[in-house]
Amino acid sequence: DTAVSQTPKYLVTQMGNDKSIKCEQNLGHDTMYWYKQDSKKFLKIMFSYNNKELIINETVPNRFSPKSPDKAHLNLHINSLELGDSAVYFCASSQAGTATNEKLFFGSGTQLSVL
Amino acid sequence: RKEVEQDPGPFNVPEGATVAFNCTYSNSASQSFFWYRQDCRKEPKLLMSVYSSGNEDGRFTAQLNRASQYISLLIRDSKLSDSATYLCVVPGSSNTGKLIFGQGTTLQVK
Numbered sequence: 001d002t003a004v005s006q007t008p009k010y011l012v013t014q015m016g017n018d019k020s021i022k023c024e025q026n027l028g029h030d031t032m033y034w035y036k037q038d039s040k041k042f043l044k045i046m047f048s049y050n051n052k053e054l055i056i057n058e059t060v061p062n063r064f065s066p067k068s069p070d071k072a073h074l075n076l077h078i079n080s081l082e083l084g085d086s087a088v089y090f091c092a093s094s095q096a097g098t099a100t101n102e103k104l105f106f107g108s109g110t111q112l113s114v115l
Numbered sequence: 116r117k118e119v120e121q122d123p124g125p126f127n128v129p130e131g132a133t134v135a136f137n138c139t140y141s142n143s144a145s146q147s148f149f150w151y152r153q154d155c156r157k158e159p160k161l162l163m164s165v166y167s168s169g170n171e172d173g174r175f176t177a178q179l180n181r182a183s184q185y186i187s188l189l190i191r192d193s194k195l196s197d198s199a200t201y202l203c204v205v206p207g208s209s210n211t212g213k214l215i216f217g218q219g220t221t222l223q224v225k
Contacts, residue, residue, distance in 0.1 A: 035216075040218065041123075041200065041218055041219055042216065042218055043159065043202065043216040044216070045213055045214070056213055058213075090158055090159075103149075103161045103164070104151075104159075104161065106158035106159050106160070107158060108157065109156075109157075109158055
C-alpha cells in the first residue's frame with residue numbers, strides 16, 4: 001500500500017524523444033513536488049504544486065512541464081530529451097502548503113537514462 | 116557560504132563505533148532542520164527533525180548550533196544497517212517554502 005508511487009521505475013530513451021513520469025499519492029496531502037537527483041547525488045527541487053496550483057517553479061528548462069489533474073497526482077512531461085536530463089527523478093508530497101517544517105514523503109524514484 | 120554544505124565522506128567505521136556528521140548552513144533565519152537517510156538506489160526518508168537545540172531518538176542525536184550555523188548528527192553504537200547516505204536539509208534563503216538538500220554524507224559500517 002505505497003504512499004507515494006511513481007512510474008515507471010526505469011526509463012531508457014533516445015535523445016529528442018518525449019516522455020512522461022507519473023506520480024500519485026494516497027496520503028491526502030495538499031502539496032506535491034518533483035525533485036531531480038543528479039550523478040553527484042544533489043537533490044534539487046524542480047516544481048511544487050499545492051492543491052493543483054503551481055507554487056515553486058525553479059529554473060528548469062521549459063521542456064519540463066508538470067501537470068496536476070488533481071491534488072493526488074502530479075505528472076512530469078519532458079519534451080525533446082537531452083543527455084543532461086539523465087538523472088533520478090523523485091516525486092514527493094507533504095501535508096500542508098509549505099514544506100519548510102513538514103516531512104516529505106518520497107516516491108521510489110524514476111531512473112531516466114537518455115542515450 | 117553555500118546554502119548547505121556537508122562532507123561527502125565516506126566515513127568508514129567499525130560496528131559499535133560512534134560517528135558524527137556536521138552540516139553547515141547559510142540562512143541564519145532558518146528555524147527547522149532535518150536529517151534524511153537515503154539508502155543506495157532508494158528514496159530519501161526522514162530520520163530526524165531539529166527545531167530547537169536538538170533532538171534525540173535512540174542511538175541518534177541531532178544538535179543545532181545557531182551561533183555557528185551548523186547541525187550535527189551523532190550515531191552511537193553503529194550497526195551494519197546504519198550504512199547509508201545522510202542528507203542534511205535546511206529551508207532555502209528565500210521565503211518560498213523550498214527545502215535545500217545537502218550532497219549527503221556516506222556512512223559505511225563494517
